[in-house]
Amino acid sequence: MPEEVITTLLNAGNVRIERVVSHGHASPEGFWYDQDDHEWVVVLKGAARVRFEDGIVEMKAGDYINIPAHRKHRVAWTTQDEPTIWLAVHYRDKA
Amino acid sequence: MPEEVITTLLNAGNVRIERVVSHGHASPEGFWYDQDDHEWVVVLKGAARVRFEDGIVEMKAGDYINIPAHRKHRVAWTTQDEPTIWLAVHYRDKA
Numbered sequence: 201m202p203e204e205v206i207t208t209l210l211n212a213g214n215v216r217i218e219r220v221v222s223h224g225h226a227s228p229e230g231f232w233y234d235q236d237d238h239e240w241v242v243v244l245k246g247a248a249r250v251r252f253e254d255g256i257v258e259m260k261a262g263d264y265i266n267i268p269a270h271r272k273h274r275v276a277w278t279t280q281d282e283p284t285i286w287l288a289v290h291y292r293d294k295a
Numbered sequence: 296m297p298e299e300v301i302t303t304l305l306n307a308g309n310v311r312i313e314r315v316v317s318h319g320h321a322s323p324e325g326f327w328y329d330q331d332d333h334e335w336v337v338v339l340k341g342a343a344r345v346r347f348e349d350g351i352v353e354m355k356a357g358d359y360i361n362i363p364a365h366r367k368h369r370v371a372w373t374t375q376d377e378p379t380i381w382l383a384v385h386y387r388d389k390a
Contacts, residue, residue, distance in 0.1 A: 209335075209337075209359060210335050210361055210384075212333065212335075212361075212386065212388075213388060214309060214310075214386070214387075214388075215309075215310060215335075215384065215386040217335060217384060238307065240304075240305045240307075240310075240312060242304075242382070244339060264304060264305075266305055266307075287337070287382065289305075289310065289312060289384055291307065291309070291310040291386070292309075293307075293308060293309075
């Protein structure tokens, strides 16, 4: 298995929904996501830690966070005991 | 418990994300949702049947459907054995 499998479930102009399956995946050292879109993300299964420049958020199944565009973040850790399944909703402000 | 509990998890202009917990809930006879927004909905837990004017879709955990605006639909059935948990993403076309 690759470390991370991303499947696009919906792609509709200003909204894109992805399922992400992580197998102990973490972002590479020094890497930051710096996205043009906002991202709302929920952990459906497993556990993860998301690092921001100002701290870490611990997430377990059912936990969700909203990440505004250009708020830098990285996946610091996902559990190796089981796959971590995320649902991510990428969206934009009204045009 | 009421039959259906809706919690808004995100409300951001053109995207609204809701968690819906159904306890054997079905839409009232003769009732149809006829929404101005598109709705992408996934069953996270449990099982359901969604009726459209031209048929029924059976859904179990992990199944998702995209319901374009004004496509009439109703919840025909949700399992009574356990709560059915949905995640619904309501969204609009680009302005």
